[in-house]
Amino acid sequence: MTDAALTLSSPAPAGEEIRLLQSRIQQMQATKLDTRAVRTHPALESLLPGGALRSGAAYSVEHSTALVMALMAGPSADGVWCGVVGMPDFGVEAASRFGIDLERLALVPHPGEEWLTVTAAMADVVGVVVTRMPARVPDSVVARLQSRIRQREATLIVLGDWPQSEATLRITESSWSGIGRGHGHLAARQAMVSATARTGSGRPRRARLWLPDREELFRPVLEQAGARGPDAPDSVTPVRRLREVAG
């Protein structure tokens, strides 16, 4: 208990500490009877209902593969296998830079007609299934897949709309730094991410994130005045001339 006494003696960090502990308790506690929290990337904790991804639940992401990768990064760092179904354009190298372990990643780029069978078979063995829905999927198929996911305690991340998703994440605004009109190159992006939960007040949660920052990491944008220097979106990198390359 001495530790607690010590931390309580200084009021400012104590509040921080308590909030941290509370969030961890919240993460580990099941908010419903049959769901467990999965390790989540810290940048996304504030956005997701319950503060964490949950196994047996589905999440949908609109348009942004980077957000999908941010969602995958947490479980993958925890040693969970990930399966990507029906996304032939998934950028593997970016994924590995963002912390997804390629040794525990399986891809089925073209499931074709067998999309449901493949996704269900994937859900049997891997912890996180990432997929993009084919054009038309009947509601009964959605319900079947959803129950399979719940039964197998996998997490489903859908790029696109998913009727029974726990939360829908989207980028509402995004600004790139490092690039100008005819000079520089893409270096970092600040994005406003909003998440709409299925249950709850209906008011979306919002957070400003680096997706990614200059170190290729996902993290929240610090809104402190002192930290404005490197984080400022308008700090343009010196123009880097690229010579012609041959070879």
Add this chain to the structure above:
Amino acid sequence: MSAAPAPVRSVVLWCPDWPVTATAGFEGVSAEEPIAVVEKGMVYACSAAARADGVRRGLRLREAQARSPQLRDFEHDPVRINRAFEPFIAALEEMSPQVQIVRAGSCALRARGPSRYYGGEHAAALAFLERFAALGVTDARVGIADGLFAADQAARLPGVDLIRIVPVGQSPHFLSGLPVQLLAEEELTALLWRLGIRTLGEFAVLPAEDVRSRFGEPGAWAHSRASGLDGTPVTPRIPPEVRESVTDFEPGLDRIDQIAFGIRAAADRFVDELAAARFVCTALRVELTPERGPARERSWLHPRWFGSTDVVDRVRWQLQGGSMIESALTSPIVRVSITAETIDHSSHHETGLWGSGSDERIHHGLSRVQSIVGHEGVLTATIGGGRSPRERQLLVPWGDRVDERQAAASRPPKRRAAVAAEIAPWPGSIPPPLPTTVFDRPRAVVVLSAGEKEVVITERGLLSAPPVVFSPDPGGRRLRPLEAWAGPWPVYERWWDSAARRRFNRFQVVDADGTAWLLALENGRWWAEARYD
């Protein structure tokens, strides 16, 4: 070493120019033509016709082609050449056990058994030659002498005799006239040549003790060979136990599901027999013989080991040949042969009491997915070399082996300096962050300048006008303004290869929605390579 074993009477069978004969056989050309088997740009072996034109072993390919303009050259493939010799060994083993393979195209036996069985050394040699001729090699030669070395030299001696027998005890005399180069000890023979020793006989008369003290053990061994006292025994090979399962269909089957069903029992037996001997198979070769046309064979690897359903799956995938069509084949299959290529003791693959369970589960699950979408449908990824994001991602079917050199680059470090070091051998590759969506095929896009004109690159490598509007649609609909852009970054790749050479310019653009794109301008057309979304 005074108690060295006495030389054993040996028979050596030698097929001249075996690499050429074997290569001509599987390349489907006549061995009468001028042919050279080439290794690392040098002639490794050549046919008689090529030799008549002046082609020699060790010649550079250019020089050989200059001497013999009609020369056809083939890459040296030791595995296939050795495999082609296998039936000959098997045929000899039927006639007399205990055959030693000296090298591909040459083998040795002890003379005693065959000569007693066939009633004389000459009769035995004739029997061997007849057997070889029946298999298609008519110019094989036989040498019989005391000791392996002498017998080998007798077989290889130039001349027209197909059988050359050195009488008992005459080996030293036979060898004494031959040049020292036959010892195949380059350093030693060069030195002996400078010492004025030109023949094996001259070398043999040197006192054995002096040779040993001057040239060491290899010299002493060369000396004993030169004196015809080489006691190296014939060490017969242990005939490999072939683990295979052959299923014949009469009449041939032309439906994949029928064939898969037909081999199920055979696959079970194949795996069970291995298991009974406490082996597991980790690599196997499937050979499919259709009624018409050549047999199709392919090796399959397994990340763990083959169970019977895995074997059936591999056969089915090979029948499908990449396509997903379950329908009829072009030609009915009459024979399916499954051979274990690599077997291992099952004790190395036992499941532990704890652990390894989850990976096994993953493996079973992914194999199930593979049985739905085919072998190439389930992929694992590593990062390789290259400039474009598409080139850098290497996708390997689940279960296949990743090239080790490529796999070394698969764990990228996080630090920026380290990242810079990693991309160092690829100057001009795009700087991080990397695009999250890499298009399977580049998509045509439209980039326009202020006056709604196509933006192009001038001959000086500059943009005709700054890009202002962008459409991700090739038809130019959904035009949107550009927030920022950077480029052109010229790339000139593989200029040495006229077929694969590319010259284009890369750009990064950010559209009004805040989505960034990696574009390429090649031959006046704009393509989107990747998207940062």
